Each structure stands twice: as C-alpha cells, then as structure tokens.
Amino acid sequence: MHISAKADYAARALVELARDTARPLTCESIASSQGIPFRFLKSVVGDLRRAGLVRSQRGCEGGYWLGRPAEQISLLDVMRAVDGGLITLRGEPLAELHYPAPAQGLPGVWRAVEDSAAEILGRVTISTLVDAPAPAATAVPERTDVLV
Template sequence: MRLQLTKRADYGIRAMLALARARDERMSAPRIAAAMRIPRHFLPQVMADLARAGLVKSTAGRHGGYRLARRADGISLLEVVEAVEGDGGQIDCVLSDAPCGRDGRCELHEFFADARQALLARLAAASLADVPPVALG
C-alpha cells in the first residue's frame, strides 16, 4: 500500500520548507524552484494557492519574492496541503469506485475514514518548523 502526496501538495510543502529555512529573507520563484527541485513552470500556480490561503506574502519587482506570512512554527503541514489541494472531504468508496463522501456508509467506510482522520490529525499537529532539514535526493 502506498500513501503518496500529489505532486501539487509535494511541491507546496517543498516551497514552504524553502521559505521556512530562509527565515525572513524573500526568495524568488526561480530560487525556490532550484533549491527544492520544483518545475519552474508549475511553481507559480502553487505559490498563488499558498498566497490566496494567506500562508505566503509576495512582493513584486526586481527585489521581490516570497516569504512566509507567519512564523514556520505557526503553519501546519495540513494548512499547506489544504491550500493547494482543498480539504479533500470526498473519499472514493473502495467497494463501488464512486464517491463515498464524509457521511457515506459502505462496509469499509469507517476503516478508511478513521485512517484519514489520523493522517489529518498528524498533519495538523506538525508545523513547518517540525520538519528537519533534509537534502533532496
């Protein structure tokens, strides 16, 4: 079984980690992309989502760039994922290959809903500051 983030969520977390490590220094999109190995053409979409969610502030111009809107210890991984992916309230039913929804009740719904809640709780409890610096492979 593989639990895997979408590319969009992966890139959102990477970008936010780059900004967290830069502290209050502004970072340009090309610099974030290079530092975190994010495709340059994809990053503006992700950064726009993060800005709309109030997680980053952007400054235009030659000396512009992005920085965190709040301290890294005040931004959860769940906030980042939800900023770029939405809240993910719909769960696909394992048995019918159709949306279960939060109130759906197939035989396996509760098992997967409980697992999902545990994952969401863990992401909500972890801040950007909790993630140790790791070299990208």
C-alpha cells in the same frame, strides 16, 4: 493515501522560505534549490498565497515570504491549501459516504484513516521540518493503536 505533487512541492517551498527569512525568495530560486518545475511551482505558490500561507512583494526586490510564522503552519494546512480536502474517494469527501451491507463498515475505516492522517499532519509544522536533522517521518511518533 495519495500525496499529490502539489502538496509535496508546497511543503518543500514553505520549508525553503522558512530556512531563509531575511529576504524574499523568488519562485526561480525555490524551484532551482528544490528541483521543482518552475511553472508548476508558480501555480502552487498562488494557492499558498490565497490561503495566507505565503505573502508576496512585486518588483526587482520582490519575491515570497511566509505568511505567518513557520511554527504556525502545519502540513495539514499546506495540504488543505493546495488540495482542498485531505482524503477523497473518487473526488468526493468522505463525510457523507455510506455503503449498504455487508460493506457498511468501510466508510468508517476510511474516515478513521483520514482522521489519523489529519492528526499526524496537524502536528508537523514547517518549523519542525526546517529544524529536523533526520527525515520528518522519524520525528512523528508511531501509532500502534487502530482507530475504527
């Protein structure tokens, strides 16, 4: 599974916004704080704004705020906002993927991977990440079962 730079930058920007809700933050301040290229972040924030995950205010006192409470924004929401689908194969969604025998079982595996990733990403909210004392990976329980 590939996690895009857009998804990573978007999640980091939202965590930064969630950390300081008293005032709007500029893209410049978010980019500087998180070490994100400014021009790339402007594009990412535009995607987040169109998805309703951030809201903006113009002017000298302007900037960005979260579009809804941090506990209501999951990493799954973030990834879908900036990347569209969660997992694609050669740019196509997995839903209609079918292979002839003997590889006919492979599309089911890819869809199970996507379902498992969606479940995990759907449970992790921006609020969880702001409040996490340790890396987010330790906050998500390990799965030992295999979905196929």
